[in-house]
Amino acid sequence: MLIDELKKANILAMKSKDKNARACLSVVINKYMLLNIENRKNNIETTDADVVKVIQKVIKELQDEKKMFLEGNREDSAKGSQYQIDFLTKYLPKMMSEEEIRKIIDGLEDKSMKNVMTTFKKDYAGQVDMSLVSKIVRSL
Helix, strand or coil: CHHHHHHHHHHHHHHCCCHHHHHHHHHHHHHHHHHHHHHHHCCCCCCHHHHHHHHHHHHHHHHHHHHHHHHCCCHHHHHHHHHHHHHHHCCCCCCCCHHHHHHHHHCCCCCCHHHHHHHHHHHCCCCCCHHHHHHHHHHC
């Protein structure tokens, strides 16, 4: 599972004294553990797709943090945030291109916003930027 890879990377980061990698991995692992506890209460199995969502959420938080650092003229802290973003991005699945998204939308019978968004959330979770899907559907 993906979480096992993250835990191994966390141990390697500890051994190599990589504070930035360790910080972002610790956040992801902790958020995963909280999600896993919540899912167990509801008798739901935590999957790799859930881990991908956690990673995406942490990356979004890091991007916001980086933006704030840049606005505060703290370039050194912004570089640390960018390093963490780059480090976590390699654990995400390859994102679908705009062309691939259009091809899938063209293959759908019902091209309404609701149907397209539901299809992508259900079948392509973690593999596609939903804001890009929304933008493409609006342009049709």
